[in-house]
Amino acid sequence: MKSLLLQILFPIQGDRLLADTTKRIIKEHRNKSQDRVYLKIVDLKIDRHLNNPFFNTCQENLFMKYKRILVTGGAGFLGSHLCDRLIDQGHDVLCLDNLFTGSKDNIRHLIANPHFEFIRHDIIHPIYLEVDEIYNLACPASPVHYQYNPIKTIKTSVMGAINTLGLAKRVKATILQASTSEVYGDPEMHPQKEEYWGRVNPIGIRSCYDEGKRAAECLMMDYHRQNGVRVKIVRIFNTYGPRMAEGDGRVISNFILQALKGQDITIYGDGTQTRSFCYVDDLVEGMMRMMATSDEVHGPVNLGNPCEFTIIELAETIIRLTGSQSKIIHTPLPQDDPKQRQPDITCAKRLLDWEPKIHLEEGLSKTIHYFQTTYGG
Numbered sequence: 001m002k003s004l005l006l007q008i009l010f011p012i013q014g015d016r017l018l019a020d021t022t023k024r025i026i027k028e029h030r031n032k033s034q035d036r037v038y039l040k041i042v043d044l045k046i047d048r049h050l051n052n053p054f055f056n057t058c059q060e061n062l063f064m065k066y067k068r069i070l071v072t073g074g075a076g077f078l079g080s081h082l083c084d085r086l087i088d089q090g091h092d093v094l095c096l097d098n099l100f101t102g103s104k105d106n107i108r109h110l111i112a113n114p115h116f117e118f119i120r121h122d123i124i125h126p127i128y129l130e131v132d133e134i135y136n137l138a139c140p141a142s143p144v145h146y147q148y149n150p151i152k153t154i155k156t157s158v159m160g161a162i163n164t165l166g167l168a169k170r171v172k173a174t175i176l177q178a179s180t181s182e183v184y185g186d187p188e189m190h191p192q193k194e195e196y197w198g199r200v201n202p203i204g205i206r207s208c209y210d211e212g213k214r215a216a217e218c219l220m221m222d223y224h225r226q227n228g229v230r231v232k233i234v235r236i237f238n239t240y241g242p243r244m245a246e247g248d249g250r251v252i253s254n255f256i257l258q259a260l261k262g263q264d265i266t267i268y269g270d271g272t273q274t275r276s277f278c279y280v281d282d283l284v285e286g287m288m289r290m291m292a293t294s295d296e297v298h299g300p301v302n303l304g305n306p307c308e309f310t311i312i313e314l315a316e317t318i319i320r321l322t323g324s325q326s327k328i329i330h331t332p333l334p335q336d337d338p339k340q341r342q343p344d345i346t347c348a349k350r351l352l353d354w355e356p357k358i359h360l361e362e363g364l365s366k367t368i369h370y371f372q373t374t375y376g377g
């Protein structure tokens with residue numbers, strides 16, 4: 001017996017009409033064959049169909065709560081993993097990216113999937129789409145990339161937020177903003193809780209990113225208060241895993257590549273500054289749980305791994321796992337480099353029942369494997 005996926009698009013049809021139309025289509029199909037019929041409902045207001053008696057009595061059909069989901073920055077490191085998970089769950093995914101730091105290689109395996117669509121677009125310009133949910137990830141995330149064109153970076157955060165929020169408002173979609181621990185700046189509070197307002201240098205070389213993300217958070221809350229847009233803000237702490245870009249200057253990819261090539265491992269300062277590292281699968285799970293929260297939950301919610309390591313410890317672990325002969329050397333600390341960074345995830349545990357599951361060594365091994373197979377070494 002074959003399966004037929006019946007995809008129904010709903011512009012404005014009411015429940016009654018929906019039930020009648022669907023019944024008729026299924027009946028006609030059954031008259032022709034014995035195939036099992038699966039229903040896929042594509043509707044901005046999917047919830048209104050859940051109480052429809054027709055679907056509750058339609059035993060042999062599988063009613064699936066699929067959504068159309070926009071992921072801006074979907075060809076980047078985090079975005080591509082998020083696209084994978086959303087596709088796995090059966091959703092239709094629109095991946096929007098200008099490929100500034102992202103790559104088609106990250107999404108190549110999804111291109112042939114009929115539920116996946118790539119849109120090459122710069123989010124500083126408005127876009128008109130019909131979607132149920134928006135994950136707004138578009139923004140260069142590593143200092144090398146966001147300092148390359150700082151004006152463009154802040155435009156991406158601010159105009160990107162305005163354009164995705166405008167879209168969310170128009171189509172009544174829920175929007176999740178990928179904010180960052182950088183909104184805390186060089187914090188006096190350790191670990192950082194969401195209530196802490198941060199200590200950010202507004203005129204430094206990292207400000208284009210930090211202040212851009214702070215402005216994006218502000219816009220999220222203003223669109224919510226002024227226009228009733230359903231918004232969710234997550235503050236992401238250092239995340240790592242396969243598909244991090246080579247040469248983006250992030251500490252884990254730097255160290256792994258240096259170790260694999262047998263080069264010196266460069267540590268900024270004395271290496272006693274601490275960081276916490278979250279594996280990408282854990283992070284994506286946290287973002288999706290945040291999106292699934294009820295309307296009154298907006299965040300911000302910290303997402304990251306609270307286990308803290310010094311940069312020296314990280315370098316030594318990577319040298320051990322790669323079996324490298326690399327030596328550790330020290331270079332001056334860059335401007336505004338925070339000394340400590342550790343999330344307080346009490347809020348994520350309470351609201352999302354979430355905490356990271358993947359140990360640093362396990363995540364590092366998977367990441368090392370990716371860099372070995374992708375870049376050799």
Ligand SMILES: NC(=O)c1ccc[n+]([C@@H]2O[C@H](COP(=O)([O-])OP(=O)(O)OC[C@H]3O[C@@H](n4cnc5c(N)ncnc54)[C@H](O)[C@@H]3O)[C@@H](O)[C@H]2O)c1
Binds near residue numbers: 073122123141239
């Ligand atoms: N990875 C982390 O540790 C981390 C930490 C905190 C916050 N974040 C946030 O998560 C998001 C994703 O980060 P990532 O690590 O995947 O970085 P990334 O650079 O791999 O991904 C960003 C994506 O956005 C795209 N992009 C950039 N400017 C754009 C524009 N104007 N229009 C359309 N697309 C654009 C890039 O091409 C890229 O694919 C970013 O918003 C970042 O600030 C990441």
